[in-house]
Amino acid sequence: MPFSQFAAKLAERTEAGLLRSRRQIDSPQGAHVVIAGREIINFCSNDYLGLANHPELVNAAQQGAAQWGVGSGAAHLLAGHFGPHQALEDRLAAFVGMPAALGFSTGYMANLAVITALMGRGDAVFADKLNHASLNDAVALSRADFKRYPHQDMAALERLLAASTAPRKLIVADAVFSMDGDIAPVKALLALAEQYDAWLFLDDAHGFGVLGEGRGTLAEFGLASKRIIYMATLGKAAGVSGAFVAGEQVLCDWLLNTAHSYVYTTAMPPLLSCAMQASLDLIEAEPWRRQRLAEHIAAFIAGLKDSCDLLDSNTAIQLVLLPDNDATIRIAKALFERGIWVGAIRPPTVPTPRLRITLSAAHSDDDIAALIRELKALMDM
Numbered sequence: 001m002p003f004s005q006f007a008a009k010l011a012e013r014t015e016a017g018l019l020r021s022r023r024q025i026d027s028p029q030g031a032h033v034v035i036a037g038r039e040i041i042n043f044c045s046n047d048y049l050g051l052a053n054h055p056e057l058v059n060a061a062q063q064g065a066a067q068w069g070v071g072s073g074a075a076h077l078l079a080g081h082f083g084p085h086q087a088l089e090d091r092l093a094a095f096v097g098m099p100a101a102l103g104f105s106t107g108y109m110a111n112l113a114v115i116t117a118l119m120g121r122g123d124a125v126f127a128d129k130l131n132h133a134s135l136n137d138a139v140a141l142s143r144a145d146f147k148r149y150p151h152q153d154m155a156a157l158e159r160l161l162a163a164s165t166a167p168r169k170l171i172v173a174d175a176v177f178s179m180d181g182d183i184a185p186v187k188a189l190l191a192l193a194e195q196y197d198a199w200l201f202l203d204d205a206h207g208f209g210v211l212g213e214g215r216g217t218l219a220e221f222g223l224a225s226k227r228i229i230y231m232a233t234l235g236k237a238a239g240v241s242g243a244f245v246a247g248e249q250v251l252c253d254w255l256l257n258t259a260h261s262y263v264y265t266t267a268m269p270p271l272l273s274c275a276m277q278a279s280l281d282l283i284e285a286e287p288w289r290r291q292r293l294a295e296h297i298a299a300f301i302a303g304l305k306d307s308c309d310l311l312d313s314n315t316a317i318q319l320v321l322l323p324d325n326d327a328t329i330r331i332a333k334a335l336f337e338r339g340i341w342v343g344a345i346r347p348p349t350v351p352t353p354r355l356r357i358t359l360s361a362a363h364s365d366d367d368i369a370a371l372i373r374e375l376k377a378l379m380d381m
């Protein structure tokens with residue numbers, strides 16, 4: 001069984017312009033990063049508020065390390081649950097307006113936890129086709145029936161719900177779609193969940209910290225229901241790492257007791273919970289970050305809507321659709337040579353190739369102007 005079989009597959013990917021590789025960054029995360037000795041404007045990270053390298057978070061992490069050490073040493077249910085973990089869960093639950101919250105090491109693991117702990121054989125999960133890969137993986141692992149509806153198509157979702165006889169039903173959607181930037185119709189989703197007695201699971205990886213004055217997509221739309229299970233990650237706008245699930249107390253108790261990706265893994269270092277407290281302080285105290293971000297989004301759309309095929313998005317995630325993989329790679333490469341880093345996202349991550357451009361409060365007006373100018377010039381070529 002030689003591994004060389006994969007060499008041939010990788011060569012095929014290279015041929016199709018689909019080979020993935022990493023770029024090494026030699027500076028902290030930020031609007032500007034150093035790559036191969038050169039300063040680059042970074043439109044690739046999910047650090048929407050510019051908190052990942054904020055001195056107050058760094059200081060909180062350092063103080064946290066001094067007080068609590070580095071490693072948590074065990075899973076939460078053994079000897080790994082520390083004061084900062086508990087304080088953060090309590091604060092996050094209150095912040096998003098839910099009775100309880102449970103912390104996880106990553107959003108990927110939080111999504112695995114929710115879907116595998118709630119759903120099993122014979123149950124049905126109703127999922128938007130463009131949901132994040134972690135949600136899809138979770139459904140496969142749960143063995144529930146997987147009913148996917150076309151992106152944002154509420155009529156199709158309703159048909160699937162109406163036809164289902166599953167004892168337990170769960171509707172799952174990204175609240176803000178990670179590769180499309182659009183927001184799920186959360187009110188319509190909740191109405192359908194109520195009508196067909198389903199639970200509603202929203203993955204707010206890209207809404208938390210940004211929408212609803214930082215409290216996320218539920219707050220943005222004034223949504224509350226005992227049916228809702230809310231998940232947000234802490235490594236994007238919040239600038240740290242990890243994730244949490246929020247909902248009814250009994251839901252969190254059930255996850256804590258049964259979800260393998262909670263039970264069988266070492267707890268996050270408590271110093272990260274300390275850094276997260278500092279992040280929440282800034283998310284609450286500095287609305288100007290969201291204001292800056294909104295200004296950048298508006299400037300980006302105004303500057304490029306006539307020269308680029310933009311997907312319809314009003315969030316920090318902006319997409320420029322391109323005809324094929326080669327064009328996507330060529331333009332991303334040309335931008336990089338001009339000191340601008342954007343994501344070149346291709347199948348199978350997305351159905352059609354596109355540049356994924358993420359804006360941050362940390363960008364300057366000049367950064368946005370440079371992006372618009374260079375992108376325009378390249379599109380005209």
Ligand SMILES: *Cc1c(COP(=O)(O)O)cnc(C)c1O
Pocket residue numbers: 105106107108109111132134174178203205206233234235242243
């Ligand atoms: C990033 C992301 C996740 C995974 O979160 P991590 O903390 O990075 O594991 C889950 N869902 C969505 C929509 C995401 O964008």
